[in-house]
Amino acid sequence: MEQDEKLRISLVQYEIAWENKQKNLDYIQKTISALSGKTDIIVLPEMCTTGFSMNSHNLAEPNDGNTITSIKQWSKQYNVALCGSYIAEDNGNYYNRGFFITPTDEHYYDKRHLFRMGSEPQYFSAGNEKVIFTYKGFNICLLICYDLRFPVWARNVDNGYDLLIYVANWPASRAKVWNALLTARALENMSYVCGVNRIGTDGNHLNHEGGSKLINAKGDEISAIGLNQEQVETVCISKAELEHFRAKFPVWKDADRFEIM
Structure with missing residues (x-):
């Protein structure tokens, strides 16, 4: 019998200090240090060092800037993968850029x-490539916040991914x-789904209550952080359990294939 691959995922729900990169980076480093040896992936919210700011011109950094340089250093130092998004500058354009940094590799996804409704298209450029990568035996897809509303973009074709991650600054009014x-993304894609959201009131006076959670392919919440709580919760997921369910109930074989033009 093949060994069951397991993955420990830590959901980090916190109040992002508005446009204060250093304060947020200090919090992130402290959190990573406390989790050293206890987890495989640490998932942070969207724009984890600034909050959902449209001040892209002043806050953007290249991939070799302080934010990603620090993330890469901590990933190696603490032997853990780090996931979130930040405000990136690339060839004169600004992106809400997701990152998945491991001790040996790096992956990026532009929202x-x-x-x-938050004027994001006025200050950022849209990405056009869905990214799926492998880490510790799991195929992973990283998407960002508003992407959650668009199921075709998240469509899991032939079980191409096992874990779908959404990092977010999702307001409490739309909880x-x-x-x-x-839950819908987990059910329709027969995948684990991890959603990590911030808490607190941002610089636009929008309130966020968190609601970070991890859901299995059957739609069951296997980890959920309480509302308005700054908290870290670690959960272990099983590749064998997922593959057993996919084999027993192979809905994915009858799924429609969609093509985005």
């Missing part, structure tokens, strides 16, 4: 669906949507 769609 495709920009939140027009019902957050909860419903995270």
Whole structure:
């Protein structure tokens, strides 16, 4: 019998200090240090060092800037993968850029669906490439916040990924949507889904209550952080359990294939 691959995932729900990179980086480092040896992946919210700011011109950094340089250093130092998003500058354009940094590799995803109600398209460029990568035997797809509303973009074709991660700054006023769609993405894609959201009031006076959670392919919450709590919760997921369910109930074989033009 093949060995069951397990993955420990830490959901980090906290109040992001508005546009204060150093304060947020200090918090992140402290959190990573406390989790050393206890987890495989640490998932942070969207724009984890600034909050959901449209001040891209002043806050953006290249991939070799302080934010990603620090993340890469901590990943190696503490032997853990780090995931979140930050405000990136690349060839004169600004991106809400997701990162998944491991001690030996790095992966980036530029948010495709920009939140027009928050004026995001005026200050950022949209990405056009879905990224799937492998870490410790799991195929992983990283998406960002508003992407959650668009199921075709998240479509899991032939079980291409095992874990779908959403990092977010999702307001409390739309918590019902957050909860419903995270579960829907898990069910329709027969995948683990991890959603990590911030708490607190941001610089735009929007309140966030968190609701970070990890859901299995059957739609069961196997980890959930309480509302408005700054908390870290670590959960272990099983590749064998997922593959057993996919084999026993192979809905994915009858799924429609969609093509984005």
